Amino acid sequence: MDVLIIRVVGGDAYFKLGIMSLVISQWENGNKKVKIVPDDATTFHLSFDFYEEVVVVHATDLIGVPHLAESKKGCWGNIYIPFNCRRATLAQIERKISKILAISSWKVPKTFDLAHLIAHNDFKRYQQLSPAEFMIMTLIGQGIDCHFISRTMNRSIKTVRTHYRSASRKLGFDNQADFFRFAKYVANNSQGAINTLCL
Template sequence: MLNILLMDANYYQISGLSFLIFNQLTGDRPGEFCFLLPSEEKNRDIANVIFHNDMVTINLFNKRCIHSANEAGRKATEKLTIHVPFLSRSQTLNDISMKIGKILAIASADYHLFLNKEEAFWNFGLKKYAQLSVTENDVMILIGCGYNSTDISKILNRSRKTISTHYRNASRKMGAANRAEFYRYASFIAKCGCDERNTLCL
């Protein structure tokens, strides 16, 4: 069962998202999903998919670990967290619906499948070249921490022109329409723990 949590403050966006999600799921797997209430704090820990304003968090739980922990009476928390930029202002309804379909397919996938990124990209038809490189990811996190291009060039020992190129490439891959959208996502990622900074561009 997929547990879905919608955290957007905009009522109309929540209504539209829930409609698109419902349409994606009822055709494939009727009865295998549940919308969680955002008012309950514990729901963030059990949600498989969390739709925020401009991003989606996918939690892939290790089902084998949960099953064995339930038998032993312990609580298991082994999971892989993936963040997806969900910047949809310049996209068509069909594009948004397809992106939601991919997000739900990834959220339904086996935890162990994503431990090997190369295999995961292949299975979901994701383009490796469309993903953030290590340096682009580092630049994004440093921007999210509040550093400017001069500071980042000193930290990474690269020229300001190179840093600007990495920023532009990361912004394009994420689908950010402007600097504000990029910064909101980057600052969110910068606040995450080191093992939860996985970004997947769809």
């Protein structure tokens, strides 16, 4: 990929300028260019949207155009990556951006789901959320408390809290507010597909 398309979404001008400059420094050299599009631009086949808690990779180009109809039926078309840079050092943010941008060079297997995409690429070494962790995260993102989740999933409160802590650790969130903001975004947008990537 020669041109990387990114959007940096939000009202914080310092965040936007900082992310733009880090992405440009990580990506641009020789024939590689970055195209920064406005917040309200339409989604492209492969683009990276940077928010304060999450990076959304619009992955149409990875899954292949023939699968577009299938992705709209509720499989997955986007990848959600936690992006918590409030308490991170500049070096940690640069490493995270480097891992995120490496997605653009993924080899695409024929199988149409994120688990197989990860297994066939360099990202298989990263720990991903289990189905139970993902479900608990999205229920928390919908504002449902642990007691109701426990009854709904027929699991003990202790098990629900263990899954919550495990998901929070894998995603790299060290406080409940950041975890909740990410969980709320995924719950509102994932359509039930397990499409988070813990980089």
